[in-house]
Amino acid sequence: MKKFLIWTQYYVPEIGATAIRLHSVARELVRQGYHVCVVTGMPNYPKGQIYPAYRGKFYCCEQIDGVRVHRCWFHPAREVGLGRIFSYLYFIVSTFPVFILLARKVDLIIAEVPPPTVSFGARIALPFSGAKLIVNVSDLWPDWLLSSGLLKPGMVSRLLKLINSFTFSKADFVNGVTQGIINDIKQNYGIPEDKLLFLPNGVDTTLFSYQGPSIRKGGIDEGQKLFVYAGNHGIYNWPIVIAQAAARLQRRRNDIKFLLVGDGSQKREVVAFCLEHNLTNIEFKAPVPIEEVASLYGKAYAAISTYKKGFLSRPAKIFPAMACGLPLVYSGEGEGANIVKNAACGIVVPPEDPDELARAVERLADDYEMAKNLGNNGFNLVQREYSWSSIVKSWLADLEAKLISK
Incomplete structure (x- = not known):
């Protein structure tokens, strides 16, 4: 029985996409007979504040769904800039001793990127371990940051590319969560096909089950059609476009409402916009456990997923909504947009375009x-291709085949 060690800055009970995805993968590996442990920090995402139950602890170990989770204190940060960079470096220093001790006892190490400091630290430690290293890339920095305009070419981008070149070339395998990431790693870093693995986002189909579009009361007036956005409110998610669309719709509709669930660096801007424009058709809810997200989807008419221009990835948040049989309004481009289009499970509009988003919401609201x-199409697609059990089983088969061929 092979033993896995996952080194990541994000893990449940944090509720971001990375934490939920890694927990789902770890839990599924355990279900399929593997031993899994995790080295991570004290939970703090997305507010950058350590959760109350973990405050005052420098180290703790807990069991979550059969996975042993080792946590070390580090200095979290919410805002971008030097504080975030310091936090990334602090995490490596804080967790490195525990990681080294555990790395000697496992067969495979999964280092989660971003931040790239984790894969760099894992590669440095590898000679002391003997395990195989899998660099798991969920966002390709600095490539995406440069293409989206969030980072300008310069010393930082060159340093990040050097770190990627070093870790990707020296790792045993590089895993991408989207086909776009896989293609970029091949083209931009010259990594051969026999070192590449593909482990896409999926969904827990036992937790998220069919609901279908709902018109009912649930914190929303009877007869309202509720459009739910559940996830990070960060700069690349661009949730401000939902508030801008809500402002346009408030002038002509009283049967459409929006619920934004979560937190992040852009939330204050979104809330301020709503207050400035006296919006009454949009509500906010603090981050909730994933189980409560499933309950909220049961009261929704449709789900919304929004992204900044240049974000071409395959977002995790679309699959739970699809598993609940909800139609999607997808404001974005790239791989996620293609999935929605090809499966005919929602309406795709250009990113950062509130007029088109408002029109798509109206169109969906007016045609039950x-x-x-659309919701049925998404549900059927998830059942066929995106349950975690089938995704992890396929990934393990590919991994075993490539291990044998090495």
């Missing part, structure tokens, strides 16, 4: 049969 059909 279309909404139901």
Whole structure:
């Protein structure tokens, strides 16, 4: 029985996409007979504040769904800039001793990127371990940051590319969570096909089950059609476009409401916009456990997923909504947009375009049969291709085959 060690800055009970995805993968590996442990920090995402139950602890170990989780204190940060960079470096220093001790006892190490400091630290430690290293890339820095305009070419981008070149070339395998990331790693870093693995985002189909578009009361007036956004409110998610669309719709509709669930660096801007424009058709809810997200989807008419221009990835948040049979309004481009289009499970509009987003919401709200059909298409797709059990099983088969061929 192979033993896995996951080194990541994000893990449950944090509720971001990375934490939930890694927990889902770890839990599924345990279900399929593997031993898994995790080295991470004290939970703090997305507010950058350590959760109350973990405050005052420098180290703790707990069992979550059969996975042993080792946590070390580090200095979290919410805002971008030097504080965030310091936090990334502090995490490596804080968790490195525990990571080294455990790395000697496992067969495979999964180092989660970003931040790239984790994969760099794992590669430095590898000679002391003997384990195989898998660099798991969920966002490709600095490539995406440069293409989206969040980072300008310069010393920082060159340093990040050097770190990637070093860790990707020296790792045993590089894993991408989207096909776009896989393609960029091949083209930009010259990593051969026999070192590449593909472990896409999926969904827990036992937790998120079919609901379909709902028109009912649940914190929302009877007859309202509720559009739910559940996830990070960060700069690349661009949730401000939902508030801008809500402002346009408030002038002409009283049967459409929006619920934004979560937190992040752009949330204050979104809330301020709503207050400035006296919006009454949009509500906010603090981050909630994933189980409560499933309950909220049961009261929703549709789900919304938004992204900044240049974000071409395959977002995790679309799959839980699809598993609940909800139609999607997807404001973005790239791989996520292609999935929605090809599966005919929602309406795709250009990123950062509130007028088009408002029109798509209206169109969906006015055609229940279309909404139901789109939701059914998404549900069927998830059942066929995106349950964690089938994704992890396929990934393990590919990993075993490539291990044998090495």
